[in-house]
Amino acid sequence: MGRTFVGMxxxxxxxxxxxxxxxxxxxxxxxxxxxxxxxxxxxxxxxDWEDLGAQAAAVKDRTLAHLDEHLVALEEALSARGATVHWARDAADACAVVADVARRHGIDEVVKVKSMATQEIGLNEALAEQGIAAWETDLAELIVQLGDDLPSHILVPAIHRNRAEIRDIFRTRMAAAGRPAPDDLTDDPAALAAAARLHLREKFLSARMAVSGANFAVAETGTLVVVESEGNGRMCLTLPDVLVSVVGIEKVVPTWRDLDLFLRLLPRSSTGERMNPYTSMWTGVTPGDGPQEVHVVLLDNGRTRALADEYARQALRCIRCSACLNVCPVYERVGGHAYGSVYPGPIGAIINPLLRGVGQDPQVDALPYASTLCGACGDVCPVAIDIPGVLVHLRTAVVDAHRSDTRPTAEALAVRAAAWTLGDARRLALAEKAAGGAGRVRRGRGMPGGRGAVSWLPFAGSRWTGARDLPLPPRESFRAWWRRGGGTEEGRR
Amino acid sequence: MSTRDDVLAAVRAALGPDRPLEVAVDRTYRDRDPLPPGADVVDLFAERVADYRATVTRCSPGDVEAAVAAALGAATRVVVPDALWLDVPRCVPDHGLSAAELDAVDAVVTRATLGIAETGTVVLDHGPGQGRRAITLVPDLHVCVVAADQVVAGVVDAVAALNPTRPQTWISGPSATSDIELDRVEGVHGPRRLHVVLVTG
Known part of the structure; x- marks a missing residue:
């Protein structure tokens, strides 16, 4: 168990x-x-959906502009309510905190609420190295974990699996992790959910420690909020004695009443419901109710890198609703795994480069190009992140990061050649003459508007024509046409 | 330097010496009616709770105990919190039952802090009559008594009325999942049945 995206x-x-x-x-x-x-x-x-989104974006922007102050306030409020606050610069820091808490209690098994932050830092794998088993309890995360698979969607990580595949995973893998699936398990979603209920219930009832994330953290009160559907979150947040929540520093909202925007936007945008079945809120320790030892890990892991980009920092408004994935024509066809991260889709194509930086990893540098720039993601975003704008901005950043590379890309060479040609009228005329010749010789499929097209070229031209037609150059350039009188009455005839 | 100092220093460095201008938040959304024109708050609440495939029964103040008994049906062991102020048949008071003991209980009866018509949500702040969080989580049936005058119009009103220092559970229908082909199935880990007894008149 424990596949990761490393090396994708x-x-x-x-x-x-x-x-x-x-x-x-x-x-x-x-x-x-x-x-x-x-x-x-x-x-x-x-x-007033649009207005709610605009105000939510404003709240997030305000918060980010004074993030340090809000984080200090959050820390104070949490401490005052009996929670222990930890700070983590990166994944290693955060994983070490969680492992330390477990080790101090002699715990070798934790239950987990679905959490993007803990996926991002590879917590399960880090705990496994310390001999601590981390059990995912969200149904989709359970399917992914049992199937030794990778998540492919922010909200529904097993969206790439159908019911028959899920039944097979439960039948063959559940027994090794605890209570086996019933022998007569069918592929009816209700039966599959019931099997997960039985399998996980014994884990919930015996768990001594849980790990969660948080959808929101209220600076003024120290309240953490987890939004969910199945009740696995409530189980983890209520039954164990020890709770550790790993919270990205961008999850902070200044005041309790700010939640009146986000609790309206998130469920409708995410699962398309008026409200998700369960929302849990807790403020430190409540004597006699729920975990009596509460830890909160405030996680940077690249968020300050994103914050430093004055234009692209708007990506930190993201509330992880995944609406942008569901409308994206690219995501719909390739799925989440191709993005090589726990954050797939349009938001992943901007968040990953922002968190990790560009110019070091070709996998990350390719992400801003994983889009047609159709704009559907930006239109649907409930907190008005201009995803297409940030994609273009990051493409520039990727190009800039490679300007001093010793081996230029084919694209850079082509553009350099084009610049040289276009920079001089005589060179351009020669090129136009050559192209006109090619336009007369080559024949291919037609393009819209009646223009001829080339549908196949040998390498390296095949990298273009493999997916697209190349319009044929006109037989005569504009300047040649003008010289022979194309702009006059006679010339036109 | 501690990790705390490192993270805060990184935040300050990222923001730079010139913080962006103050962004204004327009709060007029709080004054808008979240309900369709002419909708009755209590009727809409009942309708939207039922939309989640929860059961809603209405009764008068004198008939609450009978309505609760009917909602409990064949449940043989019923946990109740302190200060419920209702006579519940076959009840097991919660004197710190363990999770395993709660698992052997069929149902729970509680009151609520408020209801939200906009979303069909019941909110518990786990004060008197509602009990600690575990008792409304482990049993399979949750019978929740909500008075009509506890129902507010929208999420905005609810957030304004609630006390953030109390633990809260916002409940919108029985537990559910859409994780298999986005096909909604009611009933996973939380109570598989939610029965709201709405006390009117």
């Missing part, structure tokens, strides 16, 4: 493999189509 190929390579999987594409088209319909209905019910 860059998006263009990974996408090709994913596109060849017709089962995956069917599963994704069905699931994203369903959720888009539900969301549209839930959003249409609130007439």
């Amino acid at each position: 190929p860059p998006f263009p390579v990974a996408a090709r493999t994913a596109l060849a999987d017709s089962q995956l594409r069917r599963n994704l088209a069905h699931a994203t189509g369903t959720i888009r319909g539900k969301r549209a209905g839930a959003v249409a019910e609130l007439e």
Whole structure:
């Protein structure tokens, strides 16, 4: 158990493999189509949806502009309510805190609430190295964990699996992790959910320590909020004695009443419901109710790197609703794995480069290009992140980061050649003459508007024509046409 | 330097000496009615709770105990919190039952802090009559008594009325999942059945 995204190929390579999987594409088209319909209905019910989003964006921007002050306030409020606050610069810091807490109590098994932050830092793998088993309790995360698989969606990590595949995973893998699946398990979603209920219940009842994330952290009061559906979150947040929550520093909101925006936006945008079944809120330790030892780990892990980019820091507004994944034509066809991160889709294509930085890893540098820039993600974002704008901004950052590379890319060479040609009228005329010749010689499929097109070129031109037609150059350049009188009445005839 | 100092220094360095101008938040959304024109708050609450496939029964103040007994059906062991102020059949008072003991209980009866019509949500702040969080979580049936005058119109009103220092559970229908092909299934780890007894008149 414990596959990670480390070593994944860059998006263009990974996408090709994913596109060849017709089962995956069917599963994704069905699931994203369903959720888009539900969301549209839930959003249409609130007439002031756009305004709520704009105000939520303003709250987040305000908070980010004074993030240090809000974090200190959050720490004070949490400490005053009996919670222990830890700070983590990176994944290693955060994982060490969680492992230390477990070790201090002699605990070798923890239950987990679905949490993007703990996925991001690879907590399960880090705990496994210390001999601590971390059990995912969200149904989709359980499917991914039992199947030794990788998450492919922020909200529904097993979106790439259909019911028959899930039944097979439960039948073959559940026994090794605890209570086995019933012998007569069918692929009915209700039966599969019931099997997960029985399997996990013995873990909930005996768990001494839980690990969670948080959707929001209120600076003024020290309140943490977890939004969920199944009740696995409530189980983890209520029954064990010890609770550790790993919270990204961008999750802070200044005041309790700010939640009146986010609790309206998140469920409708995420699962397309008026409200998710369960929301848990806790403020430090409540004597006699729930965990009596509460830890909160405030996690940077690249967030300050993103914050330093004055334009792109808007990505830190993200509330992880995953609406941008569900509307993205690229995501719908290739799925989440090709993005090589726990954050896939359009938000992943900006968050990963922002958290990790560009210019070091070709996998990360390819992500801002994993988009057609159609703009659907930006339109649907409930906190008004201009995802297409940030994608373009990051493409520039990637190019800038490679300007001093000793081996320029083919694209850079082509653009340099074009600049040289276009920079001088005589060179341009010669190039136009050559192109006109090619336009007369080559014949291919037609393009819209009646223009001829080349549909196949040898390497390296095949890298273009493999997926697109290349319009044929016009037989005559504008300047040649003008010289022979094309701009006059006679010339036109 | 501690990790705390490192993270705070990184935040300050990222923001730089010139903080962005103050962004204004327009709070007029708090004054808007979140409900469809002409909707009755209590009727809409009942309708939207039922939309989640929870059961809603209405009764008058004199009939609460009968309505609760009917909602409990065949449940043989029923946990109740302190200060419920209702006669509940076959009840087991919560004197710090363990999780395993709660697992052997069929149902729980509680009151609520408030209800939200906009979303069909019941909020518990686990004060008197509601009990600690575990008792409304482990049993399979949750019968929740909500008075009509506890129902507020929207999420905005609810957040304004609630006390953030109390632990809270916001409940919108029975536990559910859409993790398999985004097909909604009611009933996973929390109570698989939610029955709201709405006391009107």
